Amino acid sequence: MIGVIGGTGTTGRGVxxxxxxxxxxxxxxxxxxAKAAETLGSDVELVQADVADPATIEAGLAGCDKLFLLTGHSPVMGEQQISAIEAAKRAGVTHVVKLSGGDAIVQEVTEAKIGRAHWEIEQALQASGLEWTILRPGFFMQNFLNMAGMVKGQGKVMMPVPADVAIGMIDVRDTGDVAAEILTSEGHNGKSYFLAGIEATPSDFTAALSSELGKEIPFIQVPLEGAVGAMKERGMPDWLIDHQATLMTILAEGNMGGTNGYVEQFSGHAPRTLEGFVKDNAGAFRD
Ligand SMILES: NC(=O)c1ccc[n+]([C@@H]2O[C@H](COP(=O)([O-])OP(=O)(O)OC[C@H]3O[C@@H](n4cnc5c(N)ncnc54)[C@H](OP(=O)(O)O)[C@@H]3O)[C@@H](O)[C@H]2O)c1
Incomplete structure (x- = not known):
């Protein structure tokens, strides 16, 4: 039996x-x-548990031998996931598959707070005595859905990165396919996989979007300060703004490029493309 934490989220739904x-x-x-049943359907087995309360994780994982572990961005992600790993061990889980950050942000010393927290969780998992596999996805194509309002309202995409910077990207549905294969097959203990199905640029995204919508959607690089100001206006907490600003700097400097064959190797199909992502999500970008 596999336990899944984070199943209702962007990636988790793919898993x-x-x-x-x-x-x-x-x-x-x-x-x-109740909310999870609305998202996932009534045929998925659900149990109430919260990583903020490790006893619920231990109880919820009774009878599970494997765990898929993901929680969203939070200032307490590190301590909560580490206590969830400890609870999983007490429950009898033998192998944890952790969804981490991309290679460029998971570092011992980094301004990217979430990257540092993922590094600490990875260290704790590797020292836990449990079998482990770490998935380090690249830039989620689904991040572009956050720009749907801008596309509909202003007819353009603005980001504080160059239009032609190469980014290793993945559709979260591919992450789900890879994770499911790893959770149901052997040979992944002690492995860490960077997952980027394709390498593409921000202007590749707007080109695909323009073609799908039948009108020109330009990509405009804006100063980082402007993007930070917009995040402040939206009421984003300071720790998350700091993290996002660091992430955008790493991205802008061209340090989040690269792709490899893991998606195809583990999913058994070609990686999903930007064009496919845009087509499947076109409704979100249409007026
Ligand atoms: N965006 C990117 O480009 C990118 C790239 C690489 C890695 N990542 C990593 O991906 C992760 C985010 O993935 P995502 O976007 O799929 O996440 P997400 O959509 O925010 O989903 C988070 C999931 O975690 C669950 N969760 C949150 N707090 C919980 C708690 N206290 N107890 C139990 N479950 C809890 C949520 O459940 P509820 O339904 O209860 O909210 C939800 O299912 C982050 O760790 C990030 O660093 C992101």
Whole structure:
């Protein structure tokens, strides 16, 4: 039995869909079972649990031998995931598959707070005595959905990065396919996989979007200070603004490029493309 933490989120929904497609035996540990049933459907086994309360994680993982672990951005992500790993061990889990950050941000010394927290969790997992696999995805294509309002309202995409900077990207549905394969097969203990199905630029995204919408959507590089100001206006907490600003700097400097064959190797299909992502999500970008 596989326990899944984070199954209702952007990536987690891909993991759940892929586990269902494989007919795998799994259970999602969720904070709110009613809300999760609306998101995931009534045929997914759900149990109430919260990483803020390790006893609920231990109870929820009873009978599980594997755990997929992901929680969203939070200033307490590090301590919560580490205590979830300890709870998993007490529950009898033998192998944890952790969804981490991309290679460029998971560092011992970094201004990217979430990157530092992922590094600490990875260290704790590797020292836990449990079997482990670490998935380090590149830039989620689904991040572009955050720009849907800008596309609809202003007809353009603005980011504080060069239009032609190469970025290793992945569609979260591919992450789900890879994670499901790793959770249901052997040979992944002690492995860390950087997952980027394709390498593309911000202007590749706007080109794909322009073609799909049938009108020109320009990409405009804006100063980082402007992007930080916009995040402040939206009421984003300071720690998250700091993290995002660091991330954008790493991205702008061209340090988040690269791709490899893991998506195809583990999913058994070609990586999803930007064009496919845009087509499948076109409704979000249309007026
Ligand atoms: N965006 C990128 O380009 C990128 C690239 C590489 C790595 N990452 C990493 O990906 C992760 C975010 O993935 P995502 O976007 O798929 O996340 P997400 O959509 O924010 O989903 C977070 C999930 O965690 C669950 N969760 C949050 N707090 C919890 C708690 N206290 N107890 C139990 N479950 C909890 C949420 O459940 P509820 O339904 O209860 O909210 C939800 O299912 C981050 O660690 C980030 O560093 C992101």
């Amino acid at each position: 759940v869909a892929a586990l269902q497609a494989k007919g795998a035996d799994f259970r999602c540990l969720v904070r709110d079972t």
